[in-house]
Amino acid sequence: MADFLTVSKEVANNFLQNIVFIDDKAFNTADGATNHDFDAYAVTRSFAEKNKICAIYKPKTSADIELLARLAKKADITVLDWQINLEDEPVPLGAEEEDAENDDPRGPHTLKIIHEILSDPITGEGSMKLIIVYTGETGLTDIRDDIHKNLEENGIAATASAFEISTDNVKIIIVAKSDNEVDDNGNPKSKFIHNPEFNAQVKSYEQLPDFILDEFTKMTSGLLSNFVLDSLTILRNNTFRLIKLYNKGLDLAFLTHHLLLPTPQDSKEQMIDILSDSFQALLHYNSAGKRISITDIQEWLKNQEFNKPITVGGKAATINAAFISTWTEKGFSKAIAEQWGEDLTDDQEKAATNVKDKLSKSVSPLTNDNAITDKDIEFSILTHHKSIFKPRSVTPRLTLGAVIKGNKSGYWVCIQQRCDSVRLSGVTRFLFLPLKDVTAENGAKFNFVTPDGKHLKLSKKSFDLRTIKFAVADGEDSIKAISKDNKFLFESLYKDGHVDYHDEKDEAYEWVLDLKDLHAQRISHDFASDLSRVGLDESEWLRRRS
Incomplete structure (x- = not known):
């Protein structure tokens, strides 16, 4: 069995399908490349090799920014340039002075797209999102601070650390574009001579797919999140099968059913139930529950810490990760016996049953915290x-x-x-x-x-x-x-x-x-x-x- 992080990465990789890039310097040749240029061919090829759909958009006008801000909400992963130069647009009469104060292309368009994503009731508050700022700028921490400040000013609570800004459900990571020069080991050459700690943030086109997958996995590596991602992947893979099953050729049969019902309006709720049953059948027959199986739980436990002391028949025991792992597979009494290294007597078996009953009635049977937690709620x-x-x-x-x-x-x-x-x-x-x-x-x-x-x-x-x-x-x-x-x-x-x-x-x-x-x-x-x-x-x- 692979370790839990490896399993989580596999689940995340199967789920991720599309990555959207927004960069004003997208091009298809490396001739005359600068730090801000973006080789669309190299990027799409690197993601194609990982079986990912990669879409690259080159905005030219402010209308494009509005359009792409809405599009970015639909992408699994959004990658944005920090400096986005747009074509000159007519300036409304009397707005020349205001426009002159806001003509710096570094940040405003990217911040607008980020704000659009985070302020949306679904993508911002109601779902999880990973955003990458992939930039040719060298002031990575300045970019981080600008994003953090902008979010706070717009009433979006966020925390900043190293090269990341995080809300409860969204992570924004600042990544530097490579100069397209590599050392003998194939790694990008040092770009930040005066800030060597920044070099880890430099990613070549070839490194981007694995980097994005690793960062997404860090956000989703959990028992329930793996289960949900795997389930959604199953439904995604069967989307067109469902469309085929619920094909337009059945419309007449559905209409007949609708008309013959004592209350025809009930057909709407019935079809929702029928489709829900189809979803459930797909998940069942494709073993979606394997991501929360005993095996996966035991692998997850290897990275967790528990330390709850208990007493069984006057003898001490500790509910730790190993104890819980045995408990999930072999039962509570066997977990005690393995920890003690000896078989339980009949009296100890009875005592273990009583302890288990008390634990099942306690607020937190696995921890020392006797209060109801937010996660329980x-x-x-x-x-x-x-x-x-x-x-x-x-x-x-x-x-x-x-x-x-x-x-x-x-x-x-x-x-x-x-x-x-x-x-x-x-x-x-x-x-x-x-x-x-x-x-x-x-x-x-x-x-x-x-x-x-x-x-x-x-x-x-x-x-x-x-x-x-x-x-x-x-x-x-x-x-x-x-x-x-x-x-x-x-x-x-x-x-x-x-x-x-x-x-x-x-x-x-x-x-x-x-x-x-x-x-x-x-x-x-x-x-x-x-x-x-x-x-x-x-x-x-x-x-x-x-």
Whole structure:
């Protein structure tokens, strides 16, 4: 088995497909080359040898910069020149003085593209991105500082170190162009005589593909990220197979299905489910889960540090990486036995079971930290929240699994079935169960976490059930939230004809999140099961023994 970093690099290499270069000096011959020139042929060839699609764009006007800024968002990797000279463009009357102050081609166009990427709600805040500044300039740290300052001035939090600027999810690396002269070992000759520490940042065209892959791997080398990259690669490789399967020849069959449904509009949700099942089948049959297999976990553990002391039957043991590696494959008791170098007695086996049970109930069974961490919350949100993928422009609808917060009454989860949440008119009563905020209660049990970290505990008692009335807006057939003060609100006030109806509990409810379908359905099912339980008069002695 290759080490984990090697596996991660293979996964990243399989995923990466396209690299976009933006450089005003792109050319196809090395004649008269300068530090700022860019050999498009040499670059595309070096990436072609690595089975990568390489696109090179040479901007000439400010309109090109606008265009390429949008294009850069779609690239797997974006590589930008720092000095971009554009053709002279007509200057608006009266703007000559302002234009004279901003005619330095070093930085402004590159900063504009970077800002466009980072300020985008998807590529900037909602996804991971690697950007390379590949420059003929020698002031690499000055470029780093200029980028860092520009991001901070635009309200984008970032940190700078060495030749990098990083946000939570984006990394920008400053790299120097080679003078195209190499030493006897094939490495670029020293370019920074007075700053020899900069020489490691000099990359020839031939070195760029491996350098970019290494840097991307550093960002993605993890169990879950490898799993996601491998899964996306599988879906990418089967894109046209999916298009073939869902071909236009099936349109008539789909239309027949649509027309024959009791509610034809349901066909939209059905097709989403069917396509999701196709994605799942592709991942299953192509063994996407191998990237989070025991083997990969064990390789990952070799680079991790754990040190949690435990006591089993009065004897000390330590949960370290080796212990966890054995635990994943052979079980908890065997991990203890291997660490002690001896078989466990029957009493020690029982003690080990008790320790494992206690660990399973603790907040952090693998570390000494007894507090809930941000990463625990992040993972729980990943498993429970459907709305983490909701674009800002999409308005929430009230249906099964919607969690709302009243400005008077606290948190509620909707248990109205989806079929009863659509095709509505007038006023409809929706069913809700209460959610208690137990964040401040140390050690309190809870069912899920809100995006802002609140711990919510569900009550499934029939006497806690509440109905709330909502009215359908004109032209709608479901209850949609309204956007107000950067929030989405459901308002329970409604009007029917010329009469206003008011309830003393009427209030505005803020949309908080949408639970995943199966989690929401389980809440509804558990409530119905609790509601239908049977209470009998019977012998108490017999009941306690049944």
